[in-house]
Amino acid sequence: MHEINGYYHSMKHKRLMVLIGLSLILFFVTIIGIMVGPVFISPKIVLKIIATNLPRVGDGIVQTWPSTYNTIVMDVRLPRVIVGMLVGIGLSVAGCGMQGLFRNPMASPYVTGISSGGAFGAALAVNLGIIYYMVPAFAFAFSAMTVFLVYMISMVRGKVRMETLLLSGIAVASFFSALVSLMMYLAAEKLESIVFWMMGGFWSSGWDEVTIILPFIVICIPVYMFLARDLNAMMLGEQAAGDLGVKVETTKRFVLVLTALLVGGCVAVSGTIGFVGLIIPHITRIIVGPDHKVLLPASVFTGGIFMIATDIVARMIIQPSELPVGIITSLCGVPFFLYLLRRRKSSMGW
Amino acid sequence: MELKIRSLDFGYFKENILKEVSFTAKSGEVMGIVGPNGSGKTTLLKCIRKALVPRKGKIMIDGEDIMGWERSEIAKYFAVVPQNTNISFPFTVLEIVMMGRIPHLKRMQSESEKDIEVVKRAMRMTAIDRLYYRYVNNLSGGEVQRVVIARALAQEPKILLLDEPTSNLDINHQFETMKLIRDLARKEGMIVVIISHDLNLSMRYCDNLILLKEGKVFSSGSPESVLTKENIRNVYGVEAMIEYNAIIDSNQITLIDVVD
């Protein structure tokens, strides 16, 4: 029987190791992301540039490179990589939450229609000629409103049935998609901006975007971690979870609100990037298992890694041109996921 | 410990599904709930633990009305083994049984050695300790059933509620489960409330029975006094023959035919 103790502790140990390993990979991928770009800057110089900007460490370094390199590394690449990481984190954790809540592997963070609502908000703002820095605010406002709308539609006698939520999400998403099409039809010369916003990407992510999305991540992710056990229990079914003392309706509300905030923030900053919220939770689950206590932190790392990596590909593959990152996420994410699925199929059951 | 149910009423809409249900169950006893389909057995079990909120009535543990309790409090006293369990995610058996500790752990608190011991014991009692590393979605129905019982036991409940725990089991596992249930009552001092379709098992292993008909308590008391020919005919519409069997020291019910 002592094997159980040993097993339990070794599992915990393994999980910790995996998390540390993933965090190291994230660290390296971040470094590569800062080093790599259409303008070739040698890794040594990149490190020196970063060091120069750190207090005291940078004092002794002599600048032997053109000052545009400073600008590129500190004002373009660094914030871009950070935004990529934060958006990857936001979308993948939100995806975990949605898949747990709906107990459906097909659930994505956009399943409540949030992306269509956000897209409409942005399209409307563009058409109305709203000043450029308010467009994300519009997107966020409409995302939040969409989730609220879907939730209110699905609430019956104080309770929300997940099937109803899913269906109303689909209906509301279709409605807003139609409105987006209308916006595009009326757009005339602004059409391209709308289409490009919808494709999603980090081409214009600077320190402003970091400031916008950072609070969302910093606040929502820890709260998500608090809900890990509740989410585990929810996987047993709402009845069983309730019988274990979990506040089911409250948990649902929390998860929906957190997801709305996270996804709303991500969509406002970088448009609708597909597949990340759907596939990263699955890939992470294959690596660490379905226990949210390890799944959520692991998704933070895998989400960040994936997003930074795909963004690197998006800006390097046809440099100095860029591809929308959403194309890379689907092209890379899906085959990798299928590969993992085939490899693990026997032992995993689903 | 005493669990007292007084004048419980419940309904979803205008009609009441349960009407004036009352009974008392004590520690060390196995209380059985029998009755035809639709008589309200599962609904009653849900009301007892406030999974459904009764319209009227009292649920008291040692005289204290639990109607005002949060479900997180209730989960420290009541554990449930539901009728069907379908877990499609690749949790290990150990992880599932561990979830039984949730009511006793604070939100961010990690499981301690004590928690592991409780879990181990629960798994030993249900004979699944060898399966700790197996994935729950790969197990047979009977094994899953035992995992769920183990999870319930891991909650260290004072009151154990079971809904048709033997309906999917092989006959040998049926015996083992009923014997376990009786041991839990006798040796662990739990109050056990069990819904069963199997009249003979109920007769043999329960200390007290409630016979429900159309949401009302038709008869309550010792199994012999509740499961009589007349009652069976009245409630089930079936003609039965009841004989005492010395070997099992219990009445044996033989169902003869449907009554017109």
Add this chain to the structure above:
Amino acid sequence: MANNNKAIGGLALIAIIVLAAVFIYDSGPDMDISGALEENTQFSSLQDALESVGLMEVLEGGDYTILAPTNAAFTDYDADLYGELFESNDSLESILKYHVIEGKHSVADISKMDSITTLQGEALEVSTSGNVMVNDTSISADNEIECKNGYIVPIGEILLSPTIESTYIDFSITDAAGREVYIKKVPERIVSLASSATETIFAIGAGDLMVGRDKYSTYPEEVNDLPNVGSGSSLALEETLNLDPDLVITWYYSTSAIESLEQNGITVLAIGPSSVQDVLDQISMFGEICGHSSDAEAIVQDMQSTIDSITSFVSTLPLEDRVNVYYELSTEFKSVNNATFTGQLIEMAGGHNIAGDQDTNYPQLSSEWIIDQDPNVIAVVSYGATLDQIKSRDGWSSIDAVINDKVYSIESNWVSSTPRLVLGLEQFAKWFYPEHFA
């Protein structure tokens, strides 16, 4: 008896003299024009024609000179092109009248004139280079027939008035969609689904020929009064057919519109100018099609001289001295390469387009690459990012153009394939080389 012989001899002499005189003396033509025409078999077709329109009577009532097309002329003319004119009495009369001049004029008389106003109202051009030519067809005094009330001058071709010549353009071209297009006459009811064509047609003064336009044709102002029939990609077919157009102009890529219009028997001309020269050629083409060739040529000359003044300066600039230019479209960081129209204009104005060599026409660039290229001038299309937005982009404060505040916005129509491209070209030149093009 000798006296009788003298008398007879005298009478005979007089008789001979009188007879000779009679023979010598040309008492003048004894037939009038109609008679002469009737007599002469080679004018039978002309005669029929004149009678059918009642002109014969007119000719009998005064002095006229008629340039008479022979029967051969009546079979030789291009019936495919002009046939319909001969089928209507009104147009036939007009044609015939164009061959008639008031008064009696011989070929010699005619040869001394420059241009002669005909009965039809329009003039004939006379030229003498060896032969006497009327509207470039030769006439000869040897063939002229003098009549009592005029002259008949045979002519081997049917003469067509300048109005007819300019209306029947007989225009063939392979259009921008590779289609063979034939336009017989100057169109009177044009629908344009291509803003570039709309603008061109109005610029050459042929705007009155237009009866409909697409939603993107908004320049000049007057265009907005015309019915809007959708666009090349979503055409309001019924409305378009309702306008009864005799020519519809589309972009070469509006394949579905071209197809549906063709199916309804409408003549479609597809355009797709991709270079400055193409635009100039397009202006000339529409000049010809719309019968406004001289207006078109004037415009082309004007544009060409502006272009030349700029390109001649630019050719003196060494490559290293050319300003680096970054041009942005309506999407952030999206630029144009030199295969595009705008790219060509930038280069023509002496700028070096940093995205010029990119493989795709509209490359989506990286912010950091643009920073590295350090453009001296940044131009953005009018409905793209605002100048403030551009200047405040992360890291862009280090770009030369931002430092020197050489960030400009330009009308998209000034840099696309319309006659206004000269405005764009001039604007670019002023921005790139302000010292030279103040």
